[in-house]
Every structure is written in structure tokens, then in C-alpha cells.
Amino acid sequence: MKPRVLVADQEKMSRERVCSALVDAGYPVLPLDDYSQLPEALATHPEIALLGFAVVGDHEVEIVKKAVESAPDTPIVVLFASQVIPPLLERELFRVGVTDVRSWSGDVHRVPDLVQEELDARRAQLEARSSYARFRAVGAN
């Protein structure tokens, strides 16, 4: 059984294309069309969350920030359909704690690979989480 993916995107066409590509690749998908319901959807513990945006401004960054705060252990990837992501915006998204910022740039069939990459990277990071992360972890508690 492949891991469950939360796909949140208010743009119907983008959301359906991404969901469809993931379902075709065997992923159970939880689609969401309303960002305000993100905390509740994240509370169901998907393995990864994809947040799709057509345009991003301060409001969207705030949405992402709240999502990260509500599920700090869930990898959250911001997905753009467009090719170009302004560096300033990308920086803001990383600042609020997203795992990655990616573009699928029209080729929706890249999305399953992208999800797999993120999950692999996450797993490797957790497995390799040796001294260095631990030196932070205990103190933080």
C-alpha cells in the first residue's frame, strides 16, 4: 500500500490533474479544495501534503505557515503549475517551514516521482538522523 497523499488546491483543474496522476501511480489520495480545512485534513495524518497554488502572495504564505504549524511532522510540499517561482517567494515559503517548493510545470506525470523523491528524502533524513539532530532534539525538549 502506497502512502496517503493530501492534495490541497483550490484550482479544480490543477487539483484533479494532480490527484489523477497520483491515483494512476497507485497512491491513495485525499483531495481538498478549501485551504481553511487544512488543519483538519492534516490531522488525519497523511504521509505527505501537496499544497498547490496558482499565485502566491502574503495570504498564501500565511496559509502554508498555519499548515506547517498544525502538522510539524508532516512533510509539506508547495506545488506550482508555473515554471517560474520568484526567489523571494520561495525563500518565504522555506522560512515558514515547508519541506520543499516544486514546480510541475505542465507535466503532471512528474508529480508521483516528485512525491516518491520527497518520501525517500524524508526517510533517509530520519534514518540518518544521528548525532547532529539529536544534539538539538534533547535540548529542545
Add this chain to the structure above:
Amino acid sequence: MPEQRILLVEDLPRWQATLGAPLVEAGYAVDMAGNLSEALTCLDSRLYHVAIVDIRLDDGNPENSDGMIILEQLTERFGESETVATIVISGYPNNEQIRQAFRRHRVFDYLFKREFSRSAFLNTVRDAFDRQVRVNPNLEITLAQNLSLQELVSSFALHGEGGAPIQVGRARLVLELEDLFRRLFYDKTRIVIERVTAGHGKAGVVKVIPFSTGSHDEPVILKFGDYKDIDREYRNYEQFVKGKIGTQSTQVMELRRTPMLGGIVYSFIGAPLGRVRDLESYYQAHTAQELLPILDDLFKGTCHNWYLDRGAIQYVNLSHEYSQALSLNDQKLTVALRDQFPSMLEGRTFDVPELPGVRVPNPLHALRGRSFEQNSFLCTTHGDLNANNVFVDESAHTWLIDFYWTGKGLLLRDCVRLETVVKFSLLQQSDLAARYELERALAQMERFRDVEYLSFDTADPALRKAFEVCRKIRSIARELVQPSDDFSEYEIGLLYTTLNVQRFYDLPRVNRLHALLAAGILCEKRGLSHEN
């Protein structure tokens, strides 16, 4: 006040001034590096809390991204630890570099020069100190009992990833140790550091009394040393100790590191540490009768769960297990014996000049090329049960620290180790002949049941105490292996562990001679000599 140290890597003089001046005015100690090479030299030679790194370090070359190499270096040295907070500042930000900086290198922040603001920049640096580095420059450090930081680092042995020794100047180690204290006790106003053990290993152990605005908190035990060793100890704690040993479970309260050193803070929850002492001082201050219940508590209480979970009996190469566990080999023994006992490297027998007429097999020679295999149990063991790693509280309960060697091992390993500690470290007796008699008395055992009849006629209280304690340890070992009555595994373990005593260079010569004699007697008893 100790410095909050920043490395600023920036090639353009104008930006060096724009970034450097406010930092200096804010009280930070700033080193400037204008290129990759200078930056790496600084990182090699000095301690920093924050690194501020420009990505393009040759403004005339759009292809230059030497700052990314510095991020690689910082990641390689410090991984995801909070040791050095990295802030990137770039005049030419691009998506991939931002992504790499945050994802791969976990930078604290990424600033764009075009949006530079002095106040925002200083806020970011302050945040990096407060939220990531968490070093307390105002911590008042008091060293009690004539301790000094120089003394605390005097026996440090640092090593690289492959184990090769690293030479580090004393001044740098002192600086790092003080920095480590300031990180470990970030939220305290003052700490008082006291000696807790007399032992000198490659790491240090002290008692620390922390103070928060006037009142003092419960004292804690702090172990510090090479951060890689402290990391291994913490990993073992997580795997084998936390929630897995008896009710007297030592707890890790804090774990921090500097570029070279690591520190782990232990607390004995429920036991007032002010009245806890290590087994060494407890042993010297108490009678054998008072010590025997301590041993019961140690092996049947504190360590009980480890020994209980032993699995099925299996065929084991004891020689291999002990050599591995003690990190002992012929070459290391040769080095250990070369200075004080060079004759041991050649002869087949050991004639002790101090004891005319006493001749035993040379254990080094007798063991060469031999391998002992038999059925045994494997379970978790402490692995280094010495008198500085066991603490006794005022209720006569025992507590453990130092889990560097903790892991799967032979069931009797801890008993064997403690017997050697009693005879060769704790026993205060300068008469080799008296020690020889003790060894002869202990060698009377053939089977475990013989422990009931083991006797030693001596008027010397120190020898009497050592004998009684060793007999008690053997009784406990007997209970651990019951219904087996086979004493040979204990003896073989004792042989290897006793030989390993030669590597404790700070022991007096008479103690090391005693250990050589003891190993020789064990060889003789087991029929291991040059003839067979």
C-alpha cells in the same frame, strides 16, 4: 564577558563594512574572511557560533558560488546540529541555491542584499543566537575544589571519524569546554562545578549545581568529551537504557555540542544528588558488610532487566567477544607492557623479582593464538562497570552513567569487569606478596559452587574487604548462570579483562604487577603454558 563569535564571509569591502560594522557595534566578535580559502582557515582554527556567508565570493565572476562550498563544509562538520547557525546573504539569489541552502544545509535564514536593513539583519543574527545556538555569555561559572578548566581537559583524547588521534591545543579545548558549559546551561544564571570522581579517562565527569536567579536547582552529573564519543553514549542510552533498566533509571536532561566537544547531562531522578557518591569513594569509606548489599542492588536491581533478557544459550567465541569488547589485541598489549615490563614480551614464564621463587606462565605468551569457545548467554551489559560509573545514593541504591560501551555482550562481562576494578583499582595495598596471596585464595574455585567455601586468612582489612567483595561478585555471577555450575567462562573473561589492566597507565606499578601475576595464575590454573 565571553564573546559571541561570528564568521563573516564576504568579498566586497563595501559589504564587509555594511555587515561588519553593526555586528561589532552590537558587541559581537567578528572575523572577516574575503574568500573561500580564508573562510576555511578560520573554520579550522577558531570557534564560531554564527557564520554569515555570501554566496558569490568573486563579484566579477557570475559563475562563482564559493559560498555554497562553505555551506557544504559547515554541513559536513556540524550536520543538523545547532553548533553553528548559518545565515546566507546573497546579492544574486536564485531558486536552486535557496532550495539547497534550506533543504540540504538547513540554514537559519537566507537574506537578500537588495532588501538589506540594518535592524532586520541584526534581528536575524540575534534570533540565530537565541533560537539556534543558545549559548549563554552571561553564565557565571564557578569551579570549586581548586578545579580548573585546564585540569578538566588535561586527559582529553580527541579522534577523527576513522579513530586517528587529533592533536588540539589546550587553549582551544579550554575555550570549547567553557562554551559547552554555556550551551548546556543556557537558561541558568550560574553553575558551580565540583569534582565527582578521581578517575581520569579520555572524557570528563563533574557534578554541576545550576542556579536560576538566586535559588539552586537539583545538582546534575555532566559527562563531556569528544562529541563523537558523547554521541555514541547517547545512542546507547536511547537504545539500551531509557525505559529499559530498573527503577533507578538515569535520565538524560540535556545534550549539546561545540565544534569538537559534546556534553551529556544526567540526572538521578528521585535521588538528591547532593548526597550521592561514586562507588570508588563509597568503597573506600565503607566496610565489606556495607558494600555487599550495594552489589545486590547493582546487579539484581539496577541492571537486572538487562541480564534477564538474555535469550537462548548459544555457542560463543569468548576470546573474540572479550577482545572486541575490550578493544584488546596483541599489539596494544605489547605497547602497554614495553616500558614497565619489557621481559613480558619475550619469556614463556614470568619470574617476579619482588617475589623470589614465584614463577607463573607468561599470560601474553600463553594466550597467543588461542581461542576459547563454549556455550554462553548474550544480553545487554553496561560494558564498563567501573567504580566511577556507578553511583550510590543515601538509600544505598545504585545509579549508572557512561553508556559508551553499553550493548550486547556476554552475561558475565559486568561481573568480571567489576572484580578487576576491585582488585586492581580500589584495593589499596602496596605489598605485592599480600596481593599474590589474595590471588591464590581466589584461584581456589573450580566450580561456581566452590564460592561457598572460598576462604582467605588475612588480618589486613583492605585485603579482607577486597576478598569479600570479589566473593560476593562471584556469588552473584553464579546466580546469573544458574543452574550451570561451570566457572570456566568467568575465568576466561577474567583472564582477558585482567590482561587489559596493563593499558591503564596511571595505575601504580604494584597494581599492574598484581594484574600480570593474576593473569599468570589464571593461565597456570587453566593449564595454559608454553608446554601445551
